[in-house]
Amino acid sequence: MSTAIGFLTQTRSLRKLTFYFALLAVACLALADIDISTGSPGHELWLMGRGLLTPQVPDWQQWLDAVIYTLTFSLQGVVLAAAVGFLFAVYYHLTWVRVVAALLRSVHEVFWALIFIQIFGISTLAGVLAIVLPFSGTMAKVYGEQLEEIDSRPARAVHDRAESGLSHFFYTRLPLALHAMRNYTAYRMECAIRSSVVLGFIGLPTLGFHLETALRTGEYSAASALLFTLLALIYSLRYWFRARLLWVLVPLAFFVRPVSGDWHSANFAQFLRDCIPAPLREDWALEKSGRWLLWLGEQIGAGAWNTVLLAQIVLVLTGLFALLTSTMNSSHFVSGWRRRLGDGFLLVLRSLPEYLLNFIFLIVLGPSMLPAILAMTLHNGAIIGHLLGKHSDEVAPAVMESGPLSRFAYFYVPTLYQRFLAYCFYRWEIIIRETAMLGVLGIPTLGFYIDSAFEFLRFDVALILIAASAVLTLCADSIARRLRRQFLPAY
Template sequence: MKSDRFNFHLPKRFFLTLLLIAVFVWSLFSVEWNKDVFHTGGIPTMLQILKAIIHPDLSPPLLILGVQSAWITLVYAVSGMSLAIIYAFIVGILASGILTSSKTSRLFSKVFFRGLLGFTRSIHELVWAWLFVAAVGLSPYAAILAIAIPYGGILGRIFADMLNDVPEQPVKALKSVGASRLQILFYGYLPLVLIDMVSYTMYRFECAIRSSAIMSFVGLGGLGYQIQLSLADLKYEQVWTYVFFLIVLVLFVDIWSNFVRKGMSEQNRTKLLRSGWLSSFFAILLITCSWVYITQGDNADLFALLTTQNLEYAKKFFGGMIGFNDKHPSFLDASSWSSAMKLTLETLEMSIMAIGFATIAAFLTVIPAARNIANGSLTLSKKWYNWILFGIVRILYIFSRSVPELVWAMMIIFIFKPGLLPGAIALALHNFGILGKLWAEVIEDMDQRPIRNLASAGASKGQMLFYGILPTVMPRFLTYILYRWEVIMRTTIVVGFVGAGGLGMQFKLSMSYFQYTDITLLLLCYMILVIIADFASESTRKAAK
């Protein structure tokens, strides 16, 4: 019986792998691979940028400005994530359908609430920020809500998937003794997914810091604003100073995340409780300080946004997007749809190319990046060079993911001519570090007993990798690839702002020329892409099981 099941799954996963490789190869044909992809003078500029890493500007005034900008970036991220978690937890549970009893109500719950999550996460946070700023002006709440809405949608979708993947046996056991739906939720579902939920939330918090940094593109402050000014003045030494501040923030979240994950996996109940209380206290303190700064230090009044003048601006802006007073709105014009769909296809190709590059790079580096391989606890083999490789790859991951896609794109556009390739490379550079970190954590959290059994039986490293580690972690690897692909698809709009092509470039032009119905059309195209990603993700996850 087990043999038949194995033989059935092996071809399915094999053909799925071939299909994904074929799609990636197809995306490569969207680029003309010749010497014309490079910019004239791009290589010398790249050398200047790389040289500036070694000699950042460390003058006291710049460091003081960096600390102030880093605090603003952190405050926006913390405040936005605090709202996102509340939204994601409530709507994610409803979207999973686990609280419903009948098939009809479960289907309705999944369709409606997943649709809500899909809409809120389909629009990139920078676009939300631009919409809020255009409607109500420059305000910290524009940045906070711009982070909270899409991040709540992303977290909610992942929470729903985690709850749906919970094994049925513990839930059936609780149902058999008459437990209520809430009891089943809190004693059956949540304990089994809590570590993964917290781990992914911490990861999204790290992403929120980078999102907070790029709010500068629409006039909101923070590290991104300083990076943008320095890049415009070609002061690369200052650029890297601010980037290093951003890396420090990412490292802070990374260390905190490792502390939380280590504490939650602690077997000793006393240590577990102490770790949980410390993390919870620090989180509450950070959230409180952030909101106090927003409301008191920054003098931001939420109700001030609801003035008659702001409401009139919002009415005019969103009315223009709907097409009021426009006899020929773009979203009702066939030729506009034809042009937009071509850009949509380009955006799809860019996203596939980017996730393909990032996946290849992460796959080649993830094994030495796992802590339990570096210390030999997984393979029962300690080598002196393991920790050296671990340190090099982890630093590479941190550096890669700490620099936002927008900053990577601003630098790469000096080297490559505008088009899909520089956008794909910028997205891949950023997501390489993210995928590598997430995959390394999957290896660190896996059940070590089967691998140790292979090691004690005399299996080589290659045999442990291909017969022990990879079969166990590949489903989770694939899940993260699909999640990141969906995020990349949304993020293509960011690199498009600096000339990387696709829907993003056209969106920036439409915003600059106040072509509101064009904006609506392009946002609809982004929603179509998210629907495609949702369908592909769900189908691929089911096929991989």
């Protein structure tokens, strides 16, 4: 027994770390609401299946309009976010830059959009800003780390002082990181397409707008057509998201759908006034303010509790799913058409918005946290699995010949485990942010209360709750960073 749990006494043991995370997830699972209440989902599922096989675009003009909006939102968003993120990355060694970047990305784009829609109406400006802000925070972080990881010898070879100017940056640092930055930007474009679809769910005129309607009203043929469109857009990125074409595409995007919003200073002033907490704005009596605070505290407490509960379960399940499915996209296990199939499967899975997966599981499993858990696990797991599989190609094949199962256990997992944990830690803050957001769809995480607050025009409450979700995200970010430093010094 003592040897079996011997790893618990080691410091810096990755097994110990994994064990505690798994234990925490099991504890959360015991506390979470995960009933299965199946009724008679057959009918709805049959309709969905039939719709999937008979995609149909009811209105081509509307379809094209939505495609153009989806593309222009994401293209404008990514280009602007890349510019801002790049600027931040250059100064990423400054603490305040890192803090601003972390704050920007701690708020989900859906929440940013809900705020900007209040200020600029349902407009291109609101949509583009909602993408630019969180994306620039994320890109600042990744660009910044990519610039930190480069070979510093060229810089030292031509410069004998610690501080270096703009010219040195462009000659001896940027070229070394540019390739990685480009790849990441391309990946971000994929995320942006997904985000702009999700923004459609709350009213911006992208594919998501019509997808939500189609799903809500059970027009699954129209929904599947939109879904296939989304997959096609994401898959085709590799052919047209090229530096050379961007010189044409970006100006075209700004020309076809100029960024504009409805700005009325009176509306903005009204919005600002509404953002002042009600007791101060309305000058309530102490007792009434107390009731308000209690009511707000209950929402923060319940929302944060459910958010963390769900996120911890999802984090561990995501890791498990990713580790297993990464073999589908790894040269150590598959090749040829099977590899392409696995690659495609994971790409499709990660491209499906969680909203959609959640809805399907809701029909099948009934209302509880389970649909959300499964939806987030599949989506996030596919992202990490795809990345990890691709990364495993760089590892030399195992020296000892063995069957796939023992190869997985004795070679694959041990060699990739550090990298795998690093990906999971990176994903942690994103999972928290998304869990909070998914509440908009009905599970009682913070998003549920945020959505309710917007529903009843309580912007003060909405902002406080958004801030609470940002704090959770920031906490996950800082714990992950600390764990990464302690357990994974190489990453």
